Amino acid sequence: MNAPRPVIPDARYGERLARTQALLHERGIAALLVGVGADLRYLAGYVAMPLERLTMLVLPAGSRPSLVAPRLEAMAAAATPLVRTGLVDLVAWDETDDAHAIVAGLLAAAPEPSNQRVLVSDRLWAMHVLGLERVLPGRGLGLASEILGELRMVKDPDELALLRLAAHAADRVVAQIAAGRLIGRTELDVSREVRERLVAEGHESAEFAIVASGPNSASPHHDASDRVIGAGEPIVLDIGGALGGYCSDTTRTLWVTGSNPGAGPTPEFRALFDCLREAQAEACTAVRPGVACDAIDAVARGRITADGHGPGFIHRTGHGIGLETHEDPYIVAGNGEPLRPGMTFSVEPGIYVAGHHGARIEDIVVCGRDGPDLLNESSRDLWVVAG
Amino acid sequence: MNAPRPVIPDARYGERLARTQALLHERGIAALLVGVGADLRYLAGYVAMPLERLTMLVLPAGSRPSLVAPRLEAMAAAATPLVRTGLVDLVAWDETDDAHAIVAGLLAAAPEPSNQRVLVSDRLWAMHVLGLERVLPGRGLGLASEILGELRMVKDPDELALLRLAAHAADRVVAQIAAGRLIGRTELDVSREVRERLVAEGHESAEFAIVASGPNSASPHHDASDRVIGAGEPIVLDIGGALGGYCSDTTRTLWVTGSNPGAGPTPEFRALFDCLREAQAEACTAVRPGVACDAIDAVARGRITADGHGPGFIHRTGHGIGLETHEDPYIVAGNGEPLRPGMTFSVEPGIYVAGHHGARIEDIVVCGRDGPDLLNESSRDLWVVAG
Numbered sequence: 174m175n176a177p178r179p180v181i182p183d184a185r186y187g188e189r190l191a192r193t194q195a196l197l198h199e200r201g202i203a204a205l206l207v208g209v210g211a212d213l214r215y216l217a218g219y220v221a222m223p224l225e226r227l228t229m230l231v232l233p234a235g236s237r238p239s240l241v242a243p244r245l246e247a248m249a250a251a252a253t254p255l256v257r258t259g260l261v262d263l264v265a266w267d268e269t270d271d272a273h274a275i276v277a278g279l280l281a282a283a284p285e286p287s288n289q290r291v292l293v294s295d296r297l298w299a300m301h302v303l304g305l306e307r308v309l310p311g312r313g314l315g316l317a318s319e320i321l322g323e324l325r326m327v328k329d330p331d332e333l334a335l336l337r338l339a340a341h342a343a344d345r346v347v348a349q350i351a352a353g354r355l356i357g358r359t360e361l362d363v364s365r366e367v368r369e370r371l372v373a374e375g376h377e378s379a380e381f382a383i384v385a386s387g388p389n390s391a392s393p394h395h396d397a398s399d400r401v402i403g404a405g406e407p408i409v410l411d412i413g414g415a416l417g418g419y420c421s422d423t424t425r426t427l428w429v430t431g432s433n434p435g436a437g438p439t440p441e442f443r444a445l446f447d448c449l450r451e452a453q454a455e456a457c458t459a460v461r462p463g464v465a466c467d468a469i470d471a472v473a474r475g476r477i478t479a480d481g482h483g484p485g486f487i488h489r490t491g492h493g494i495g496l497e498t499h500e501d502p503y504i505v506a507g508n509g510e511p512l513r514p515g516m517t518f519s520v521e522p523g524i525y526v527a528g529h530h531g532a533r534i535e536d537i538v539v540c541g542r543d544g545p546d547l548l549n550e551s552s553r554d555l556w557v558v559a560g
Numbered sequence: 561m562n563a564p565r566p567v568i569p570d571a572r573y574g575e576r577l578a579r580t581q582a583l584l585h586e587r588g589i590a591a592l593l594v595g596v597g598a599d600l601r602y603l604a605g606y607v608a609m610p611l612e613r614l615t616m617l618v619l620p621a622g623s624r625p626s627l628v629a630p631r632l633e634a635m636a637a638a639a640t641p642l643v644r645t646g647l648v649d650l651v652a653w654d655e656t657d658d659a660h661a662i663v664a665g666l667l668a669a670a671p672e673p674s675n676q677r678v679l680v681s682d683r684l685w686a687m688h689v690l691g692l693e694r695v696l697p698g699r700g701l702g703l704a705s706e707i708l709g710e711l712r713m714v715k716d717p718d719e720l721a722l723l724r725l726a727a728h729a730a731d732r733v734v735a736q737i738a739a740g741r742l743i744g745r746t747e748l749d750v751s752r753e754v755r756e757r758l759v760a761e762g763h764e765s766a767e768f769a770i771v772a773s774g775p776n777s778a779s780p781h782h783d784a785s786d787r788v789i790g791a792g793e794p795i796v797l798d799i800g801g802a803l804g805g806y807c808s809d810t811t812r813t814l815w816v817t818g819s820n821p822g823a824g825p826t827p828e829f830r831a832l833f834d835c836l837r838e839a840q841a842e843a844c845t846a847v848r849p850g851v852a853c854d855a856i857d858a859v860a861r862g863r864i865t866a867d868g869h870g871p872g873f874i875h876r877t878g879h880g881i882g883l884e885t886h887e888d889p890y891i892v893a894g895n896g897e898p899l900r901p902g903m904t905f906s907v908e909p910g911i912y913v914a915g916h917h918g919a920r921i922e923d924i925v926v927c928g929r930d931g932p933d934l935l936n937e938s939s940r941d942l943w944v945v946a947g
Contacts, residue, residue: 222768222781225682225886245875248779248914268876269893297686300703316687365759372752381609392635394609488632489655499612506656527635 178375178417179334183254186218189324190238190260196320197234203289204280205232205317206305208297211496212321214418217261218254221246227272227301230261233283239264241275273301277308292317322501326493327515332419333539336495336517339421340537340548342374343412347425347551350410355402355560356431360384364397367412376414376421380498383411383424390426391531393488393523404431404560407442407530409523413498420498422519423549424535429560438555445482445524446532446555452476453534453553456490456520460538460545466508466518473522474506482524485531491519494537512540517548565762565804566721570641573605576711577625577647583707584621590676591667592619592704593692595684598883599708601805604648605641608633614659614688617648620670626651628662660688664695679704709888713880714902719806720926723882723904726808727924727935729761730799734812734938737797742789742947743818747771751784758801763808766801767885770811777813778918780875780910791818791947794829794917796910800885807885809906810936811922816947825942832869832911833919833942839863840921840940843877843907847925847932853895853905860909861893869911872918878906881924899927904935 193216197205207213207230209221217240221228226243228250239262242250247265255261264279266272280291290313293302306314328336349370355363367382385395387406395409402408406429413422426446430436438446456473470490477486491504494517502510504518521535534553539546580603584592594600594617596608604627608615613630615637626649629637634652642648651666653659667678677700680689693701715723736757742750754769772782774793782796789795793816800809813833817823825833843860857877864873878891881904889897891905908922921940926933 220783243875245780249781249783267874293686295685295687298682299680299684299686299689299701300682300705302686302689303701303703314686314690316690318687393632394636396607396636487654488630 178338179331180417181218181331183218183258185329185331186216186254187258187260189216190232190255192324193232193320194234197232200320201289202315202320203234203285203287203291204283205292205320206230206276206297207232207294207317208301210294210296211500212294212317214496215321215325219250220418221249225300227276229272229276231276231279233280233285235285236283237262239279241266241272241279243272244268273304273308276305280309287312290315292319318501325495326501327513328495328517328539329515332495333515333517335417335419336537337548339376339416339419340423341550342376342416343371343421343423344549344551345374346370346412347410347423351425351427351556351558355408355429355558356404357401359399359401360386360389360397361399363402367410371412371414371421376416379414380420381411381413383409385409385531388528388530391525391527391529393525393531393533402429402560404429404433405436407438407532409531409533411533411535418496420494420496422494422498422535422537423551424521424533425551425553425556426532426534427556427558429558432559437557442530442532443555445526448477448480448482449522449524449532449534450553452522453520453536456522457536457538457545457547460512460520460540462512462514462540462542464512466502466504466510466512467506469504469520470506473520477522477524485524485526486522487525488523491521493518514540514542516540565725566718567804568605568718570605570645572716572718573603573641574645574647576603577619577642579711580619580707581621584619587707588676589702589707590621590672590674590678591670592679592707593617593663593684594619594681594704595688597681597683598887599681599704601883602708602712606637607805608636612687614663616659616663618663618666620667620672622672623670624649626666628653628659628666631655660691660695663692667696674699677702679706705888712882713888714900715882715904715926716902719882720902720904722804722806723924724935726763726803726806727810728937729763729803730758730808730810731936731938732761733757733799734797734810738812738814738943738945742795742816742945743791744788746786746788747773747776747784748786750789754797754799758799763801763803767807768798768800770796770798772796772918775915775917778912778914778916780912780918780920789816789947791816791820792823794825794919796918796920798920798922805883807881807883809881809885809922809924810938811908811920812938812940812943813919813921814943814945816945819946824944829917829919830942832913835864835867835869836909836911836919836921837940839909840907840923843909844923844925844932844934847899847907847927849899849901849927849929851899853889853891853897853899854893856891856907857893860907864909864911872911872913873909874912875910878908880905901927901929903927
């Protein structure tokens with residue numbers, strides 16, 4: 174797990190910048206303003222802490238970009254690929270400067286027409302959005318995903334290599350947890366073990382570790398609680414984090430027997446799970462270029478509805494994944510975006526019966542040239558374990 | 561470290577809600593719209609995952625509040641203090657609903673005049689800010705900190721108890737790291753150990769672990785790197801995370817000798833550190849009710865400047881801390897906010913000589929009735945260690 178890890182080559186950032194500027198120009202958008210987060214990492218290779226001090230890549234459609242950063246981050250900002258290779262100017266600001274005004278000044282100095290729109294990163298904080306609106310009166314603001322969504326959706330080979338490593342690491346953790354003791358432990362305790370194991374398997378962060386046992390399995394985003402796991406009940410294990418910046422996210426459903434043959438899955442749960450298992454497989458199989466995102470959702474939903482479990486499938490089928498756990502494309506009704514090779518997303522139908530039990534199966538799937546490429550490789554069956 | 565931990569009592573959330581509504585009413589603001597994050601945890605006791613799906617507390621100045629949440633979070637949202645105790649209505653939305661329109665509908669139904677402003681949480685994402693601007697045309701948006709800043713700044717006894725626990729846990733980790741092996745290890749490796757130890761000492765998350773050795777110590781927010789730590793150099797160790805939701809954040813400066821008496825601190829570094837040590841102590845001592853935030857900054861800066869190190873102190877003296885690592889009040893030039901009992905913030909001057917070395921000392925300080933109450937208790941001297 175300490176094998177050399179693929180990295181995004183420096184040259185890639187220059188290409189991304191050029192493609193983004195070309196799209197801005199083509200659509201008559203003056204500039205992109207990118208705050209700390211996945212967009213900044215994608216475009217500039219800069220992993221900055223999310224702080225109230227403004228860090229912002231100012232990317233005009235047709236002129237030289239700048240990276241605005243607080244003075245005390247200047248050394249770190251200067252070491253990032255685009256600044257180091259001279260493609261972007263570093264503009265450091267001091268504690269008592271008005272950073273929003275500095276951004277406005279850079280835009281005013283750029284040759285783009287001042288009546289064109291400006292896009293801001295989708296997760297820029299309100300304090301900065303309102304601050305920019307104040308210094309850019311009359312400029313319509315839009316969201317960066319309008320441009321970056323379509324770039325970031327399609328993963329390149331380096332990104333896919335990292336996503337695959339992350340998926341395999343998460344698979345190993347699922348197997349380790351399923352093989353260990355579960356009965357008598359709290360969900361929280363198991364959740365902590367999941368996080369530790371994700372890091373031990375090479376993740377730099379373990380964002381979530383849903384351990385939803387017994388009736389809690391009916392809450393899709395259940396937070397691990399003090400509930401003690403017992404025999405004769407299901408556990409929905411939904412875990413993930415980031416490895417080299419790229420996210421893992423996989424769900425498997427376990428049934429804990431306590432080695433008691435009488436405490437196996439109930440027929441009701443087994444029927445629910447079998448339906449889910451087939452719906453998830455059918456949705457994965459339907460993945461190929463040209464198929465719309467909502468058609469994948471419809472495959473899973475159609476199967477689950479036909480079997481009478483429709484009201485229990487209360488969420489979309491999936492979400493794109495990459496530098497963020499949830500990003501474009503969303504596999505949801507109404508999203509007519511056609512799949513393209515390299516798009517990567519979760520396929521994760523679930524069926525939930527409030528107060529009783531629930532189940533979910535989640536794989537990360539790449540749209541390949543001829544069909545699906547599943548990054549997760551662990552068994553999608555119900556994991557019936559002693560616990 | 562597994563002793564029962566103080567919790568914020570349910571009743572506190574109702575009080576906070578009432579105080580917030582009173583302030584809104586008093587200032588003629590129609591409503592507060594609070595997305596996922598520290599403001600939501602503060603007001604509603606709800607710790608929700610930061611997802612693209614909108615979760616929002618809609619709090620009109622004078623009428624009944626609602627918690628808007630995605631259907632698949634409904635079980636979790638229903639279990640939060642304000643919903644459970646019946647003070648807030650839960651409004652669940654489905655995957656294909658327009659959540660922003662639902663919020664606008666709740667505001668339209670409230671009796672507050674439609675020409676009054678609406679405040680949004682400071683860290684609400686641009687996707688939601690622009691979405692709300694779309695459905696609330698003509699409404700001026702402002703930032704929630706206008707109201708919540710002054711409430712959150714002053715900590716109550718339960719909050720102080722958690723902040724103290726977090727600080728002591730971080731102190732223990734500093735001592736553990738200082739007592740361990742450092743030479744021959746990378747900064748990254750030590751940083752990982754810091755994070756593990758913060759969790760082992762009771763933190764639920766370890767947000768940052770700056771390990772800045774040798775010349776890297778001159779970068780205040782240096783990211784731990786592959787640099788191997790050697791003898792005869794300083795390490796700035798700036799660590800923190802959250803315990804029971806409340807943040808720790810402490811910095812100590814180490815000097816690693818490798819047990820070689822000839823590899824002790826250089827006279828130049830010693831002089832820099834002695835100045836810093838006194839400036840930090842003087843700034844802490846100056847803390848008391850009625851003193852302005854910028855006066856505390858001026859004490860530290862004055863001392864460092866008088867000793868000729870002024871140009872090396874490139875950041876503010878400190879930041880408030882609580883549910884967020886950085887929050888109001890900021891200890892910075894131009895912030896005339898007078899300290900009040902219960903305000904809690906860092907005092908962390910630093911001196912940095914680019915290309916050579918740097919040092920910082922950081923304590924979390926509560927403004928007590930008669931003077932400062934320092935939550936961190938580990939030695940503020942230069943930690944000269946074998947490493």
